[in-house]
Amino acid sequence: MTPAVKRIIAAIVLLASLAGGYYVFSVMSKQEAEENEKKDRIFWGLKKSDIKSIQYTNKYGEFKFERPVNGEFYMIEPRRVLADKLILDRMMASFVGLTQTRVVEENVQDLVKYGLDNPTTSATFTTYDGSGSTIHFGRRAPVGASVYFLIDGENTIRKSSVFNKLD
Numbered sequence: 067m068t069p070a071v072k073r074i075i076a077a078i079v080l081l082a083s084l085a086g087g088y089y090v091f092s093v094m095s096k097q098e099a100e101e102n103e104k105k106d107r108i109f110w111g112l113k114k115s116d117i118k119s120i121q122y123t124n125k126y127g128e129f130k131f132e133r134p135v136n137g138e139f140y141m142i143e144p145r146r147v148l149a150d151k152l153i154l155d156r157m158m159a160s161f162v163g164l165t166q167t168r169v170v171e172e173n174v175q176d177l178v179k180y181g182l183d184n185p186t187t188s189a190t191f192t193t194y195d196g197s198g199s200t201i202h203f204g205r206r207a208p209v210g211a212s213v214y215f216l217i218d219g220e221n222t223i224r225k226s227s228v229f230n231k232l233d
Contacts, residue, residue, distance in 0.1 A: 106165045108217070108224075109199065114158040119198075121190040122157070135194065161191050164201070166224040167212055174223050180214040181205030182223070190218075 119132045120139075130143040131154060139149040170180070177183040181204030192198035200218035207214060212225040 106167075108164040108166060108201075109161060112162050112193075114155070114162055116193045116195075117158050117161065117191050118194045119192045120154070120157055120161075123188045124186065157189070158191075161189070161201075164226060166226055168225045170214065170223040170225055172222045174216075174221055177204075177216070177223075180216075180223050182214060182216050185216075 117133075119130070122129045122131070127144065129141060131139045131141050131149050133139040138151070139154045141147050141149045174180075182202055185202035185204055187203040188200060189203075190198060190200040202216045202218070204214040204216070204223075206212070207225055212227055214223055215226055216223055
């Protein structure tokens with residue numbers, strides 16, 4: 067075997083090794099990214115079409131919305147009217163896409179320092195199968211564009227980007 071053939075074989079082996087390494091790394095990176103997304107997404111698997119009702123409370127009052135199966139949302143409180151489709155779509159997208167940027171404190175004792183003793187906004191959704199959740203938003207974090215939030219029934223303070231806040 068000539069030296070030129072040996073170099074070509076070595077180059078092919080090296081190239082195959084690099085291609086294999088790249089493939090393994092990219093597949094593992096995608097799986098890691100998906101796992102991180104699952105870990106950070108609060109309501110993994112929730113779809114907009116799953117949401118049957120929304121109750122929303124902020125400084126302007128309490129608002130309740132419902133929709134029949136495959137129908138349009140209606141605001142039922144404070145009065146019954148057809149709800150603004152864009153606003154409700156944004157609310158549902160916020161529930162579906164709610165992610166935590168960080169767990170701030172587990173087994174929290176002092177809600178005051180996070181503004182969660184008297185939340186600025188609370189939002190509850192219920193799905194057609196009867197499940198659901200309530201999220202309470204507190205004050206903005208002192209650093210970065212994020213807000214503290216707490217899920218009913220849990221004792222963990224989390225941070226999320228302000229974009230996700232249902233305001």
